[in-house]
Amino acid sequence: MLRFARRRLFFFLFTYVLSSLIIFFLLRVLPGDPAKVIAGGREAAPEQVAEIRAELGLDVPLPEQYLSWAGNFLRGDWGKTIAFRGADNRDLILERSRNSARLAFIALALSVPLSLVLGVIAGLSENKLPDVLISLLTLSVVSLPEFVTGLFLINTVALRWGRGPLASAIGWWFPASSAVPANASFGEMLPALWLPAIAATLVLLAYISRLTRAGVIEELKRDYVRTAALKGISRRSVILRHVLRNALLPTITVIAISISWLISGLVVIEFVFGFPGLGSLLIAAIERRDLPLVQSIVMVTVTVVLCANLFADAAYALLNPRIKLE
């Protein structure tokens, strides 16, 4: 166990450092000069460019730049933003991350149970009508780009239906705009979260339910299922007590992996809804060429993704007695 944990932790750190190197060099080595870009492009005065280079620490050798940047990142010193009137990068990112985390939480709370149920139903009725219907659903409606479903939710559900007779009869709790005041509490934010959360739920639904379906189908083919059936145990109890237990275990990994998928989806959803999350901050930071802010945001998401993977591996190892801990 200890050896497994040590090995896994080593890989985690190794991958983390490698990812940070990739991000760092991507933003530094790509053709062009960021300082020149910030100073205003082709017509920038050389003195001004040199000044910005010194300010951003771009005038020292690359390995040295990387080390000082990585050290500062780990210490929590993420610098000041260029684009947002000198606010502290860390405060800005933490506030936006909290908003995104709330959105992600609701999306996961909605999509995980729903997609597990759909996946299990589809897996148990492989190639029969329910499976075909669920496959069609997950392949079509649910695989639409987030901005298409997002705009449908805004324009049709919030705006058109919000003015319809149904809404005036029962009250409508889906506002079209998801702009929320800074430092809003979870409860205050909740109305603005529903529609983007539904859009994010659809992103995850297809992904998790299809993998759950595959897990159930694979598990149903195992010898112990046949043995149990031959022993005279009812199909119902074989499925409930044996198949599902084994089939649902890998979905822990699936959910952890889907975090990366969810983060990509949230970027688009936050942009569509004008929701002040990490994704919309990233887009603003790229558009305003605020490279240090971009770097920090990407590092934060990489941290989240890798921690989720590590957590999934640990949970999987602890819950599955058969896994070889070596």
Add this chain to the structure above:
Amino acid sequence: MLPIGQRITASLQMIKALLRQPASALGTLIAAFFLFLALFGGQLAPYPNPNDQSHNARVSPTLDIGSLQFGEHPFGTDRLGRDVYSRVILGASSIFRIAGLGTLFSVLIGSALGLLMGYRGGMFDEITGRVIDALMAIPALLLALVMVGIIRNMDFDIGSWQAELSNNVVLLVIAVLYVPVVARVARSATLDIKTREFVEAAEIRGETTAYILFREILPSVIPALVVEASLRFSYAIFLVASLGFLGFGARPPSPDWGLMVNENRGGYYQLTPWALEFPALAIAILVIAVNLMSDGIRRAVQKSA
């Protein structure tokens, strides 16, 4: 290795199996229709110049589905007086070109890399594998946005190779994003094949690594690669549309579907809802069709395996 005749028969059987399932047959048909639009859009569009503004602005769609009358502006005109029908038709070519070529490059490079990783093993496999892990820890869209944003903001001399690259940045990004994914698939398929006797026989004959990789192993890996390529293509379409929508794809005034959706949302949606709805519908139909097609390809390959 199979003789060429048998390989053609096998491919034909796969296409038959693909068309036998109603949903995937429909998806393939629709995708083929869009491909047709992409290839011949210039001849089909009533107004071949997507930015022709010689029309009245904000004309409602004249398409009448009941009597199949197309009228002057089937999908209406946008707020600048451009024919939405022509723009939607002309937009097909860029999404197919970028997603198709991007997928093609990623499959070519990724499968060569994966074959080599799986066959060679050892330190090369280990190190490349770790780099792939590290790349894949960055959510795909974020990596795409960062790369597009930075390359496009750079200042290049017009006509230089960097400027050329900057114009095709989304294509390049798709290739870079999907090389690791394809390489992983090719690698695990190779691990399965490389212990077979015919590979050993080729090794004993003293064949070169390139010969063993591409003439002995590759043909057995191709089914897995076909499935992966079709899946990548469907994700690429999705990604091109999303980047276009976020303003990181084609630049205005291109008739890019994602960009058209973005340009006509918000307050403009109240004025000309059709200018948003038709390109959004085109994206939705194409994404669903390509998904159904790639699902059908997966099933057909699994069945024939």
